[in-house]
Amino acid sequence: MARSLVERALSRLGRRTLYAFELPAALSLGLRGLPVRSRPATRKALEGAGFSSCRQRRYFHRILPRREDAGEIRTYPIAEVTVTSRPSGWRLRLREPDGALTGEAVVGEPVDGIGVLRWITVGPEHRGRGLGANLTEQCCTVLAARGAHEVITYLDEDALPGGQEYDPAAASQLLKARGFDEVDRLSSFARPP
Template sequence: MATKTLGPATHLSARPYEVADKAAVLNLVNADRLHGQPLTTAVMLSDALATRSPVDSGWWAELEPSRTDVVHDSTGQVLGVVSYSTRREDGTGLILWMHCREDETVAEALVEHALASLGSPRTVYAFEFASALTLGLEGLPAQARPATRTALEAAGFSGRDVWRYIHRELTKVSDIVGSRSYPMAEVAECADPPGWQLLLRNTDGTQVAEATIGRPVDGTGVLWWISTNPAHRGRGLGRRLLEQCFDQLASNGAREVIAYVDDDAPPGDPKRDRTAANRLYDSMGFAEIDRLWSFTRPQ
């Protein structure tokens, strides 16, 4: 086991993750859990350590096996954890995930250690895609994780506000389940991500709307995608399809639903304009929990 001292002023050292660290690391991860996210389990941690994720799996498959290290104090207490890797194709570095109970000193030590371990001048991204530790958090929740954001920016990373993370309780779904007042979309299971695809067709068989939802995990379902054909917008089809998504999720044990909205489109880009989508989500009871940021440190 190789241990590296991170600086006499901090009294912190780093070493590779060991199986004996599992409980401490799970505690660190779950201390950062956002509203609407399930508790991270040992199975989820095992997948993350193995460089796997049920979400964004294709991106994870492009990486070299990740390294996960812990930072500890002079007594051996684990105070932080960081996982990092490189992309096979171009050698780009990635800080995949890190947790430290938002202790500023530990956050700085984790970032410093990951960058030094990645070595050689290279572009490094941080929080670029979702790990197995969460239910699709594709970025750093900037409001909930200010020390991590500050540590990244102090190390030369620039951040971009990419996603809106929203949440809705399904405790009031009784006015939806069983009403069947919406068009009945075709429902088919899908594997990536695990869940269902809902397709709404016109009388002539053409598709007019679609949605993808995730199978509930510990009572939480995910609305991954919903879209209405531009020629059929303005008729309430999106609202009624969303109602059916709620129905499908609640019928399969969901008590709440989360969603991610990529509303970072530059002005004047109609293909990426999420104004109507955000208006629909807000009107259907979703509330914003945080903004998800990704970071880049150029070579």
């Protein structure tokens, strides 16, 4: 079935570069990609039609304690929280006393009790001081206060544009230390004309 659908799409789209699972769907909460473990037939059909994986992401999930089950949760807010409209949610900014930005995170408005940690970073010169762990917890606290019972996020396995420093292994270690479990790998695909 998957092979037939891919063939039909290719016959209608003509000869141009095509992408599969590159853009988020309305139900994806911003995550994009084909889950590696749950769609092997689709992956095989795409690869058989000349598509190759062009982007890998690791998909993570964490259950948040419900307020009544959490007891006294201790978080130490270290970032200023502001509303953001693109994407809909909140931006958390971590600053030095002089106002210099040292870290930042973006979380999305929860949908059906699921919040999205869209992005988190701490400047290279500020890493190793626990700021990433504290900022991650503050993100989870912000989402829980807005009704989230779960948090999802993903790590891009590709290098960041513009030479920005990014260490996927360190990011994965941070998430796992904060209670996130890796639940799948996500792939996007491209096919040249």
